[in-house]
Amino acid sequence: MNLLEIRGLYHDFSGLQVLFDVNLEVKEGERHAIIGPNGAGKTTLFNVITGSYRPPRGQIIFKGNDITGCKPHQLARLGIGRSFQITSSFSKLTAFQNIRMGILSKKGIRFNLVRNVDKMKEVTAETDEMLRRINLETEREIPAELLSYGKHRSLEVAMALSTEPELVMLDEPTAGMSKEETHYAIELIRRLTEGRTMLIIEHDMDVVFSLADRITVLHLGRVLATGSPQEIRENQQVKDAYLGETED
Amino acid sequence: MKNRPVKVILWALFLGVLVFYPSLFGLYFTNIFVIFSIYALYATTFNYLLGYTGLLSFGHAMFFGIGGYGTAIALERIQGLPLLPAIIIGALAAVMLALILCPLLVRVSGTAFAMLTLAFGQLMHVLALKLRWLTGGEDGVGGFPIPPFHIPGVISLDITDPKKFYYFAMVVLALSMWVIWFFTKTPFGSIQTGIRDNPRRVEYLGFKLPHTKAVVFIISGGFAGVAGSIYALFQNLISADDAFGIGNSFAPIIMTVVGGIESFFGPIFGSAILSFIDELTSRYTERVEIVTGLILILVIMFAPKGFSGFLRFMRGKWLSPPNANPALEETK
Numbered sequence: 001m002n003l004l005e006i007r008g009l010y011h012d013f014s015g016l017q018v019l020f021d022v023n024l025e026v027k028e029g030e031r032h033a034i035i036g037p038n039g040a041g042k043t044t045l046f047n048v049i050t051g052s053y054r055p056p057r058g059q060i061i062f063k064g065n066d067i068t069g070c071k072p073h074q075l076a077r078l079g080i081g082r083s084f085q086i087t088s089s090f091s092k093l094t095a096f097q098n099i100r101m102g103i104l105s106k107k108g109i110r111f112n113l114v115r116n117v118d119k120m121k122e123v124t125a126e127t128d129e130m131l132r133r134i135n136l137e138t139e140r141e142i143p144a145e146l147l148s149y150g151k152h153r154s155l156e157v158a159m160a161l162s163t164e165p166e167l168v169m170l171d172e173p174t175a176g177m178s179k180e181e182t183h184y185a186i187e188l189i190r191r192l193t194e195g196r197t198m199l200i201i202e203h204d205m206d207v208v209f210s211l212a213d214r215i216t217v218l219h220l221g222r223v224l225a226t227g228s229p230q231e232i233r234e235n236q237q238v239k240d241a242y243l244g245e246t247e248d
Numbered sequence: 249m250k251n252r253p254v255k256v257i258l259w260a261l262f263l264g265v266l267v268f269y270p271s272l273f274g275l276y277f278t279n280i281f282v283i284f285s286i287y288a289l290y291a292t293t294f295n296y297l298l299g300y301t302g303l304l305s306f307g308h309a310m311f312f313g314i315g316g317y318g319t320a321i322a323l324e325r326i327q328g329l330p331l332l333p334a335i336i337i338g339a340l341a342a343v344m345l346a347l348i349l350c351p352l353l354v355r356v357s358g359t360a361f362a363m364l365t366l367a368f369g370q371l372m373h374v375l376a377l378k379l380r381w382l383t384g385g386e387d388g389v390g391g392f393p394i395p396p397f398h399i400p401g402v403i404s405l406d407i408t409d410p411k412k413f414y415y416f417a418m419v420v421l422a423l424s425m426w427v428i429w430f431f432t433k434t435p436f437g438s439i440q441t442g443i444r445d446n447p448r449r450v451e452y453l454g455f456k457l458p459h460t461k462a463v464v465f466i467i468s469g470g471f472a473g474v475a476g477s478i479y480a481l482f483q484n485l486i487s488a489d490d491a492f493g494i495g496n497s498f499a500p501i502i503m504t505v506v507g508g509i510e511s512f513f514g515p516i517f518g519s520a521i522l523s524f525i526d527e528l529t530s531r532y533t534e535r536v537e538i539v540t541g542l543i544l545i546l547v548i549m550f551a552p553k554g555f556s557g558f559l560r561f562m563r564g565k566w567l568s569p570p571n572a573n574p575a576l577e578e579t580k
Contacts, residue, residue, distance in 0.1 A: 055474075072451040072452045073451045073454050076452055076453055076454030077454045088443035088448065091445050092441070093442065093445060097438065100438065101438065101439065101442050101450070105441065106454075110435075110439070111436055113434050114434065114435045117433060120435070123435075163453060227555075
């Protein structure tokens with residue numbers, strides 16, 4: 001069954017066409033990667049799906065409901081969580097407080113003005129559990145802006161997961177990481193998204209081929225191919241447009 | 249927690265001074281203290297917007313002013329209106345104003361928010377000057393009857409006596425500040441600080457930004473209205489320039505910056521420091537603003553975190569045990 005389905009999606013920025021007739025299906029439980037050269041429209045596609053922009057044409061179906069044009073907070077409540085390519089945490093808040101924000105949202109605690117949040121045991125326990133899973137227990141009280149780059153990126157991914165979304169969308173979670181850090185981050189992501197549906201943008205081909213169940217190649221705003229890692233590897237069009245270049 | 253006994257003693261000491269303050273320092277300084285406390289609450293409501301939510305308002309006086317006018321006009325027009333309903337009317341007037349403005353204001357931030365609040369603040373000033381039948385124009389509303397603070401069977405306090413007014417004002421202001429302080433500790437307060445740091449992420453986590461900001465705005469405005477209401481009662485007068493003047497919008501900004509934006513108590517320190525300076529310099533010159541302005545510049549240049557930032561720095565230097573949190577030290 002398809003958790004997310006995109007039909008004939010177009011998008012443009014005041015005349016500059018970025019997405020052309022994009023069709024995409026993300027099956028429930030699969031890890032789906034989107035790859036493509038810079039400027040292919042990957043992040044724009046993410047932004048359209050998560051409600052940053054309203055597409056001029058096309059349809060986005062999530063769990064069988066048309067969600068085209070929904071606002072970011074509505075989509076978050078429906079079960080879509082996302083991370084950002086450029087780390088987008090609450091910089092002055094501690095790692096703990098960053099994660100807690102997602103836990104509060106998950107629990108639907110939005111306008112509570114009568115309880116001390118530090119004394120909400122369940123919220124604290126769940127937040128600490130998430131911190132433990134991303135190995136950030138010792139950094140619990142450190143403001144996000146003071147975390148090391150790799151840990152800050154882990155926090156970014158954990159925030160996307162903290163609301164326990166049905167569809168996790170990660171926008172280049174390993175951007176700017178060293179080979180070693182990337183390896184660590186991918187293991188972390190693999191562990192955290194166990195049993196969840198994930199849509200991920202990733203540049204590192206090794207990562208993509210080892211992590212993804214299916215891959216969609218985006219090139220100049222169009223879908224070039226979709227298939228299993230094996231199919232993508234053997235696709236001549238993809239080789240010409242993209243993979244060939246990286247091998248040089 | 250290690251510092252707990254110290255904290256309890258300090259608070260007890262502070263409370264003791266508060267209780268005996270009028271007897272210790274006499275009427276003159278008691279009145280100065282009341283004004284300071286009113287502005288402490290006013291600046292705290294301002295910082296609830298700026299420090300906790302990242303919204304810089306250039307027209308916060310509109311809430312202070314409408315609270316003052318609300319109470320003053322209610323007492324002037326309604327025969328036999330008790331005190332507490334009069335204050336509540338002032339606060340509700342401020343809440344109404346916030347409700348009316350928030351559909352527009354919650355959709356903007358940064359400079360646009362600052363400019364819009366400035367515009368609405370000025371509009372309120374003009375309205376107070378022009379609606380003479382209601383506001384008395386430049387003269388304002390004065391000499392209205394001030395009923396006693398009366399709760400049947402519990403207490404009856406004639407607050408036209410300055411000493412009794414002091415106690416009454418302290419209770420109302422301290423209670424208001426405590427409520428705001430508590431709000432900052434709730435889940436909602438947590439979301440507020442999230443909006444300050446990264447409004448976009450707050451939305452992507454599933455919180456509805458405009459609604460959250462609207463609630464913040466209404467709380468801040470309502471309590472600023474309480475401050476204005478107490479101010480009107482204290483002076484037995486509220487006038488357009490005093491209440492809605494641009495200077496009254498900038499007062500909490502200066503207090504918050506001088507006291508420290510990152511701390512709840514910063515604006516209270518700021519209010520204390522500026523009241524003190526005001527009292528000291530006004531003996532020698534009428535141009536208090538020159539001194540205040542100079543201090544503002546010095547604070548921005550040399551202590552951008554204000555007085556509370558300075559306090560924290562000193563405490564970190566002298567009081568905290570070394571390596572309290574090694575991980576934290578490391579990252580610094």
